[in-house]
Amino acid sequence: MAVIIGNLHLGGLNTLFRFFISSFTPSLNSQVLQSAWNGLQVTFGFAILAWSLSLFLGVLLGLLGSYNLCSFFNISPVIATVIRRTLTVPRAIHEVLWGLLILQICGLSPWIALVAMTIPYTAHMARVFSEQIDNISLKELIAIKLTGSRNLESLITAITPKIIPIIATFGFYRLECAVRGATLLGIFGLGGIGTELQLSLMSLQFNQMWTSLWMLFISLFLLEKAIEWIQQPKFYINNTGVYTITFISSLIFSILISLLLLNYLGINFFEGLHFTPIHPPNFYRFIEAFKSLNWVQLILDTLILTFVASCIAIGLPPLIFMNVHSNIGQGIVSIILILLRLMPAPLVIILLLLSTTPSTSVVALALGLQNLGVLGRILRDNINKQGDQLFNSVLSTGATNSNAWLYGRFIQESISYLSYSIYRTDIILRETIVVGAVGGVGLGWQLQESLSSFAWEEVILISIVFVCITLIGESINEQMQKALLGIKRTNQFSMLKI
């Protein structure tokens, strides 16, 4: 914060003030409204398409990547291992990085946004689904199998009812992520509401920018509420079959509607791609590229960025909730959290850069604030589900509200909050490539520079280094999570081979 405040300049502050004031007077010009509305439809169209495809592929790969199901079908577990290991690389690369890489090779085409989102989302969903399937108790499956039922019938009856709640919770959560991802891709020039936001910000048309922002906020808020409604257990308990069929039908229907909508908005998926041939990289140029970059500095900047952003995102929510007790205060915090969550981090960086100079602190603040919105919401929701007994009993000892919150509420949630926070640092690390490109920091910035100058050897090296850092980070976090939760993985079919 000291660095940011030290570099502040008043002219920029005035612009920032204009930005905030414009939130009350968004442009209602019909052309602006139409343009923002079209952008929103494009973003949602791409998001739904990418989400549907990645959900379908993710479930399929998740099933194949499950050790327990491999064992059940007498398939070698090597297949599950190969699938899991192969998917780590596409998962480690952010959708924006995929978009930028494919853009360089294929030229500007609607397919890019779709493929760029589908690849990492599929890998991510496959990982979560396979882990969840391996954590499901398979006793019921074994029991049904032993009644003489064939494999497929046993699987449909015993496993489908258990997978559906996982798809309902995690799958729909990914739809929200897909809308945010599609907005981000738009900021990098791939169309939709993101491009509208980017263009209006660059021309300092804040009223127009707020028209798009409000539209995005309202639609994401409505989407969040719709997803919460769909996820209610009453819909799938006892109605697994109907829920599954409705879900699959809605998925197919959404794909068709999205394709028709995008076609209506002038986005033609069937336009030919313009491939730019990439010459095979030369070994000596690789060596030169390796020597030309200051790797220590780039990696260090990326790690510092991740660390500072994680500290902001993980540390602030408990501090805020510990000190805000009134209903009005909590209402204001909730609104701020929604705004932080919905505002794309690259736009926050550009806004901050209006009144300060590029630095790791600015980028870390923007990245940290966006993730604070996500973690704050999770902590608040989980604490709201608790009873009041423990809180009241601590309060009755004469403790202050803050201490009662800490001992009576937070302590019950601390393990699961920390566990999710560890997972969140993986996401923050992945996002450094995007915010770094905008904010001029770390590997993200260097990648942007190398892409702009078509330095393919550098692009490949940076991508490899970034994937390695992400995988190492993921592995460390996995160990930390296991230690925190005391997880011991067991193969439930191992008993068949005593």
Added chain:
Amino acid sequence: MNSLIELNNVSLYNKSGIRLKGINISINCGEKIALIGSSGAGKTTLLKLANGTIFPTHGEVRFNGLSISKLTHKQRLKIGTLWQDLRLIEELSVCQNINAGALGRHNVTWSIANLITGININECSKYLRAANLPVSFLGRNIRDLSSGQKQRVAISRLLIQRPEIILADEPLSNLDQFLANKILNTLLSVNTDSTINTAKTCIISVHQLDVLQNFTRVIGIRSGQVVIDCDTTDLKDIDLRNLYN
């Protein structure tokens, strides 16, 4: 008599040591066997070996002369198990759970139809009544039932399978005396509805020694070894004292 299940010199070891040692049991068609022994003696393990959930470290288990590990799904249909932990699918209704016992006789379309909506209502009702639950329970969710009611749904699932042999692991544990007698009679095919084809052969693990007179044979296990194997009429008090001491 025909041997339905044979355990020939069966032993089972795992990391914690010996679970079963040198078991030789031949179960003939029509026998009603009570499996007794204190907790942890190896009754559940013996039943799991007999139904093919686990395989022995030494020796072999045979069903109708075939190795238990090589049974086809149609042959498996003939072995019905009532699990100690019931293994009902909590996310499904009572009707869907009962039908899960009949999957071996139907194809994949039937299993999908069962998942979409409870089918085969008449047959489910028949087996639900046999297990002493009213038909109104068919649409209920498993999570909403008491442990005794769940037990009876599991018995209905077992009965709809129409097995040749029933392996039941403590089926009376969650039931009151009156209900326990009724359920035991159902499992032993005594005084039951003539339209219900219950198995002629069964092995039931029990802790209540006052029900032993309903069985034709008693097998007692202590520390993984068979220490009693005789007709119920030949069972002596001293054998029981030795078994539990």
